[in-house]
Amino acid sequence: MTSHYFRPKELSEALDLLAAAPLCVAAGCTDLFPATERKSLQGDVLDITGIAQLRGFSHDAGGDLRIGATTTWADIIRSPLPPAFDGLKRAAREVGARQIQNQGTLAGNLCNASPAADGVPPLLTLDAQVEVQSAGGTRQIALSDFIQGPRKTALGAGEMVTTVIVPPAGQSGIGHFRKLGARDYLVISIAMTAARMVVTDGIVQDIALAIGSCGPTAVRLRAIEADMTGRPLDPSLITDEAVAKAIAPIDDMRADAGYRRISAAELLRRTVADLSASQVVAA
Numbered sequence: 574m575t576s577h578y579f580r581p582k583e584l585s586e587a588l589d590l591l592a593a594a595p596l597c598v599a600a601g602c603t604d605l606f607p608a609t610e611r612k613s614l615q616g617d618v619l620d621i622t623g624i625a626q627l628r629g630f631s632h633d634a635g636g637d638l639r640i641g642a643t644t645t646w647a648d649i650i651r652s653p654l655p656p657a658f659d660g661l662k663r664a665a666r667e668v669g670a671r672q673i674q675n676q677g678t679l680a681g682n683l684c685n686a687s688p689a690a691d692g693v694p695p696l697l698t699l700d701a702q703v704e705v706q707s708a709g710g711t712r713q714i715a716l717s718d719f720i721q722g723p724r725k726t727a728l729g730a731g732e733m734v735t736t737v738i739v740p741p742a743g744q745s746g747i748g749h750f751r752k753l754g755a756r757d758y759l760v761i762s763i764a765m766t767a768a769r770m771v772v773t774d775g776i777v778q779d780i781a782l783a784i785g786s787c788g789p790t791a792v793r794l795r796a797i798e799a800d801m802t803g804r805p806l807d808p809s810l811i812t813d814e815a816v817a818k819a820i821a822p823i824d825d826m827r828a829d830a831g832y833r834r835i836s837a838a839e840l841l842r843r844t845v846a847d848l849s850a851s852q853v854v855a856a
Contacts, residue, residue, distance in 0.1 A: 576617050578620065592709075642734045642735050657748045686726050694765050695748060699748070707731040723789055777802050781793065820837060
């Protein structure tokens with residue numbers, strides 16, 4: 574049973590509480606409560622939903638887009654974000670039912686560190702970084718380094734995620750997201766793919782590709798990106814063999830590794846083909 578429940582209004586107070594003793598950080602609780610498997614949270618709880626500065630969107634002087642830790646999926650869906658975020662918006666619509674989208678938070682999805690976290694592949698294509706803070710200071714970690722494995726992150730003692738940062742380069746182009754599951758709605762994915770690209774006069778100037786739910790963590794496909802850059806956009810360059818080299822597919826109750834290996838490649842080709850068919854040119 575919860576011993577102490579803290580709901581500070583200021584970030585500094587929350588960080589001081591974290592520095593004083595280990596606390597369970599709670600926001601939307603859409604992952605936290607199911608993982609608890611009890612009627613109440615155990616131990617001391619730090620509820621960060623009362624800290625207004627942790628929710629919403631802002632730009633800093635350098636052009637970075639800063640998304641607060643407690644920004645919900647519904648917030649992301651409703652926000653007038655650039656086309657590069659279209660993949661993240663599509664992923665947001667796949668995160669459970671409407672009630673979950675209203676409560677679940679962006680940082681909670683990352684800190685839960687599920688291999689099937691819908692938000693991770695599109696955020697990887699945006700070159701997202703995670704800002705974490707403690708009473709001792711602030712540091713920024715590339716999302717690809719922040720999630721280290723199933724249910725494992727780079728958070729240290731006394732640290733909490735405060736912001737997800739998307740640099741100016743990640744805000745260019747147009748994004749897309751696809752999800753493969755046993756049904757069309759309310760399902761944990763077998764495979765997820767995300768893409769963001771900048772195409773000028775039919776030539777790929779920049780492309781970012783990511784696959785999730787096929788291994789311990791979602792991954793960027795850097796070799797395929799390099800092969801496609803500077804050439805006419807051609808989804809067939811995403812071969813089964815190239816994808817297989819980039820992912821470490823798993824066997825679980827939803828699919829075996831062999832099926833994931835083939836389906837992930839096809840899903841990624843379709844994701845890129847969707848963007849090609851849209852005929853959107855972004856500089």
